[in-house]
Amino acid sequence: MEFTHKTLANGLVLIGEINPPSKSAAVGYFVRTGARDEAPQINGVSHFLEHMLFKGNDRLSAFEVNEAFDSRGAQFNAFTSEEQTVFYAAVLPEYLIEITELWAELMRPALRDDDFDIEKNVIKEEIAMYQDTPMFDVMDRCRSLHFGTHPCGSSVLGSVESIDALTAEQMRGYFARRYVPNNMIVACTGTFDWDRFCATVEAISGRWQTAPVDRPLAHFDGTKAKTRAEKANLKREHICLMHTGVSAQDPRRFAASLLSMIVGDDYGSRFYWDLVDKALAEEASMHFSPMDGTGMFYSYLRCGTPNVGKVLGIVEGIFQDLAANGIREEELVKARNKVLSTLVLKNELPMGRLVDLGFNWMYSGEYRSIEQDVEAVKAVHAADVNRLIREIDLGSCTRYSLGPATAA
């Protein structure tokens, strides 16, 4: 694999990792904008805007955009998080240049009023869909409880009220402020010709105007608040926990990902043996979520209402034990092997590689090869994880429970 990069005069960064044995290529525009960059009165605009980019520009209608991707067999989509909006496509190598050109064009969308009005319905349907997905619902609520007034507590989707109130004019203003070349990167992985790729991007994106853009970065430990809400249609208890974490720039992030594997991997973790193996909870997992300047761990637990007290007691016991006694060496060895397998499997596909490549650059402005990540994981000792446990105060967390009205 060969890494290469280039910065255009307007600040747009192009990065590429060339891997000739691949049968495909993946390309993506990464925009450093998301829910945390929204004022409360326009909450949901980043995600709505992501949808609107598919509605075309002055030259292409929405249908023509979809047709252009589909006629080249591209597997394309986009996602919005609290801090990023990413547009991507996986394609056969022969179509890479045309698809790159198409994405570049779409980064300057028409944002037409009639498209905006129809898409508003789709966004509200998406909000309704997630309301019927309690795991997502409880995590969204817990995030806002955990982050309190910190911008990372903003909901990505927004609410029906904020979406109803949003105007196309407000969206255009937000677009003009955030989709500036110095706030974006474009990345490519797999089999492709770097020089042609650069020329294609530059011909279109090179014309975009630079503008000042910022994002306040402040670490936040979380409110450690606890609450429960009821929903009449639920039959199970859905519980989300959030712990203080470390940021995507922090060297301790490798120890943090091993810690989440030890506590809450699907199999073989402390959650697994104490809760799932014993059939007290059918779902118990923990993930590390590094972010820009801050970070957190989130856990999701699901169980029957009679088990809630027992499950929460066991979970608290696990965290108290870790805070007091730390992890065991053999736990680290297993977690390390699992993290390494995950890395190797994810990197089979140019599409899997694209996101890691883009995020590393977005967060740290650096390229990291798979080998460097493997070495960083191997270099973590039990003492590093245990120091992290003390530093982040693993004994306390924010908790949001969502369950049926009849629960104790």
Place this chain on the structure above:
Amino acid sequence: MPNGMVLLGEPMAGVESVAFDFMLPMGAARMPTGCCGASNVLSEWMFRGAGARDSRQLGDALDGLGVQRSTSIGSSHVYLGGALESSNLSEALAVYSDVILNPRLTAEQFDMARQLIVEELKSLDDEPRQRVTLELRKRFYPDPLGRSTMGELEDLDRLTARRGREIAKNHLNVPEVVFSVAGKYDFEAICRQLEGVFGPHAGKRSRRRKTASQKAGYTHVPHDGAQVHIGLMTGTARFVDEDYYSARMAVSVLSGSMSSRLFTEVREKRGLCYAIGAKYHSLKEAAGILCYAGTTPDKAQETLDVILAEFGRLAEGISDEEMARAKIGLKASVILQSESSASRAGAIGGDYYMLGRVRPLEEIKGRIEATSVDSVLGFLRSHPFQDYTVVTIGPREVRVG
């Protein structure tokens, strides 16, 4: 292998990973009547101690090898899969062989395995989108083919450890096991290893079960959620049929991607849904097109009406552009998927079970290329969409037809 067990492998260049699947002939449709969910309990129970290892030691062994475990229950098979960095493959296969051939199946672990499956099944009440698909298959496929792959509560309540062991003995029939591997591996070494442990196990091929006939119809399940979750299914050519590729192309025109008809008509033009799509679903014995849409109650009727109109309109005509997009879309997705070892291991095992052979990528691409507007329309006109099985879960019913 001489005893009938099949070993399949497909090497991949430039990867450090390997993925494998054991297909065990104990899927939901093969379970005895009144034991729906036994497949799930068994596949959970088998990992709770095998050979010299108890449950904890077995889990630790797989974790120590960095194995990403995947277990899934299908209509015909239970799939025990693993994916890992290739240097630990042989040790991982030794553990899986033990799980299949020497599970301890203790009474104590049975209780927890069954309880876990019961809890998972109960949680389906909070997942209307997942539930609608299971309810749909149950009603669309002739029994026992469509039986719930998550089990039925009353059957699980009655299941005992003794009955479970009996089922395991009757269904873990080695000659019918299919093993597939893709990625970086040494096939000779795998064959030596697996023949050593599975070779001595003989058995007989089981008879195919008779299936009952199924009637199309509409079922509504009340659920006080935010959306009405609409599922509909209608019959089409099976994977093993000559018309298979025409059926796949028809589904692609309908719902292969964002320029296809359902997405365009339901979401883009009318804003009725966020999630809307149809996919092809085939068992060996029967196949259907499975369509899902989730929408708020006020739009549910219009959504269903538009979907049914699009199904109906398909046989009236397909443009050359639509056909070209469907072809390149399907070809590209076949090639892109071929880069994932787990996806390839699953695909070659599935091919073998369905066809008795593995289709090379070139053959798939050629067959896709050989379809035409005329062949797809000809197929649709000789097999018109007539009967729809419809299930809705949500706060409001719809009218069908």
